[in-house]
Each structure stands twice: as structure tokens, then as C-alpha cells.
Amino acid sequence: RRWASSLPQLESVDRSDEESGGEIDWDNLGFGLTPTDYMYVMRCSVEDGAFSRGELSRYGNIELSPSSGVLNYGQGLFEGMKAYRRVGRAGYTLFRPEENARRMQHGAERMCMPAPSLDQFVDAVKQTVLANGRWVPPQGKGALYIRPLLIGSGAILGLAPAPEYTFLVYAAPVGNYFKEGLAPINLVVEDGVHRAMPGGTGGVKTITNYAPVRTSSSPLAVSNSNHTTPVDLPHLQFQSTVLDLCVQVIKAQMDAKSKGFTDVLYLDAVHKRYLEEVSSCNVFVVKGRVIATPATRGTILPGITRKSVIELAADRGYKVEERPVTVDDLIDADEVFCTGTAVVVAPVATVTVEGQRYSFRTGPDTVSQELYTTLTSIQMGLAEDSKGWTVAV
Ligand code: COI
Secondary structure: OOOOOOHHHHHHOOOOOOOOOOOOOHHHOOOOOOOOOEEEEEEEEOOOOOOOOOEEEEOOOOOOOOOEHHHHHOOEEEOOEEEEEOOOOOOEEEEOHHHHHHHHHHHHHHOOOOOOOHHHHHHHHHHHHHHOHHHOOOOOOOEEEEEEEEEEOOEOOOOOOOOEEEEEEEEEEEOOOOOOOOOOEEEEEEOOOOOOOOOOOOOOOEHHHOHHHOOOOOOOOEEOOOOEEOOOOHHHHHHHHHHHHHHHHHHHHHHHHHOOOOEEEEEOOOOOOEEEEEOOEEEEEEEOOEEEEEOOOOOOOOOHHHHHHHHHHHHOOOEEEEEOOEHHHHHHOOEEEEEEOOOEEEEEEEEEEOOEEEEOOOOOOOHHHHHHHHHHHHHOOOOOOOOOOEEEO
16 A cells, blocks of 8 residues: 555644543534534645655644635535444444545546555544544434535646645534524525536536525534634634635525525426436435436436445335436425435425426335435444444544
């Protein structure tokens, strides 16, 4: 291996209050940003050609040139992962971390960036989890959300790949993604604004896919369920770029939220009749024992939860179809649900299409409930992991 595990570095990490869990109200976590103790940083210049040894540092702001590739041209990727406390023993569980590492490598190729190796990625994630152990919520209260970032941090004025890259991993304790908690959500189909186009970057997790569909109601503050935090956190270094990108398209999102919808369901940009995905997650429709989800053909993010749910559903005897899914399929469905790392498996109560509201089955005996329980039991260590998807930290 080019880069040996640097876990011994953790000896220098202050873990004195490991079990205290800080001042946090574990029962009301939501998906707000709670700053944690440590982040992992690793750099790579174009001359080096590959990432070398990284290290943990105190969580805090990072310095970036105003001309950095990420700020000027959006050269950046991110990942989302979760760590749960292990049931009945010490330590934490990650879910399919190598899948995230592979997806970052694939995205990096598309975005002309060098990427960490699988070992480097997974090791960095493990170190970040261990160093922030006191922030992993108690069992049943949520998870430690892990955010690996790969950014063009080097300065560049003309449009070209940046001369230096930074791989950074930070983490925050989270509960449910949507304000509805585990309750079913309400979507609206958006046909005038599109998330991705053929030949674009919809199929990779570039940061620029998300600015246009951002759901926060206030771009100038970061809130968790209890309080609003001043704008003094690392990710807001990117705020000016995000704001620029948001201006044209955020109106649809804001309109949707002001009308009481949870989120927006996007259609394909060419025919405007095929489902793509929701701002932060993939979408599934259920009819009888058949579950359909839009095929990933470059405009849809290949979600790791999506892939896992497809496999679990097939194991449970459902016929799973990855194909173009039309608005008519949606209207005709018994059930609709969304999947994602942050979202997990979220049942959809209603979808509004051209002003008409369609309702779907929700509740205890639904397919989404069955898949939610099956998936989270594996992720939380409550059921045997016969697939080898979980990784102990
Ligand atoms: C995730 O589910 O981890 C994502 O990356 C979506 C993000 C908008 C929270």
C-alpha cells in the first residue's frame, strides 16, 4: 500500500470526554450542523500526482485562495455516509464505505481531479469517526453523518483543472433529514427547472448538482433544531459560489417550501415526462409486487442506499425494475418512497403534479416500511449482516 494506516495518530487526539456526548439534545437532532472536534485533511498537488499522508486536525475553517478551482469553477465532489454505535459492544459501524470511495473516484475522473485510493478514503473516514466518537448518537437516536469532500483547492484563473486538491472529511451527529421526522413527506413535481441533463454531471456527486436544488430556507444561517449558528463554519467558505448558482433556480424550491411541500421531484430535461430524483434522494414507485426506479443513465445519482434497497427488495421477492419511470407510472402507483444516506427510506404521502395532488399508501404494512426496517436493522447492527455490507470501526 502506498499509504499505511495512520491510526496511531489518534494517540494525540484528546478523547478525555469520549463518552460524554457534549451538551447535545440527542432527542431533537434533525439534520442541522453540530460542529464536532476533528476533521481529516489530505492534500495532493499535480506534481505529486497522488495523495500522500493526511492527518487529523481540529475541526475549523480552512484557508482557500480566492482563485481556487472549487470557488471559481465548482471543481468539487462530496460524499455522505453514516456511522452508528455498535449494539452490545464498543465501536461503530460504517455502511459500505468502499462504495462511497469508488463513487468519489468515478466522479473525480469526470471532474478531472485526482482521487484518494480506496484505502486512503476508508482509513480517513475511520479516523474521523474514531476521533469524533463522543458525537456518535446513542443507539436509536441517530447517526454520525460523515461528509468527505474533494475540492480543487489550488489557485487557477483560466478554466482548467486546479493545480492542487484537498480531500477533507468532517462529521456531525444527525437525526432525521426531513422536518417531518419519520412521517411521510409531500413532494411537488417540478417541470420547469431541471436538476441534470444528458451529458452533464447528474450521475456524479459534484457539489454543483446540489446548489440549484438546495432546500434551506435561509442561505445565511445554519440551524439545527435548537438554535441558529453564526456563519463561521468551514463549508460556508463556499457560500458565495453557492449563492451565485442558487439565484436562478432556487425560486422553484422556495416556492415549493412556502406552499408546504417537503421537497421537489425533478423530471428529465429532454422529454419532461420521466422521473429523475428528488433534491437529496432517489425515488421509487410501487405497484403490487413490482418496484420501479429510474435507471441511472448519467443524469441520476447512483445512490448507495438505492443500490442496497434494490438488492434487499429483490431478496424479499419483489420484482425490481430499473427503467424510465413516467409521471403516469407515478400517478398510478400504490406507494412512492425515496432513498438516500441522509434520508434513509422516506415514505411519500402525496405528490402534486400540475396542481393536482395524488395520495399514496403509507403506514405500517407498506413496502417502504418493510425496506426501511430491513435496511436500518443491518446498518444499526440489529440484524445479521449476511451481505458483508457493514464495516466495524
Ligand atoms: C446524502 O444523502 O448523504 C446526500 O449526500 C444528500 C445531501 C443533500 C444531504
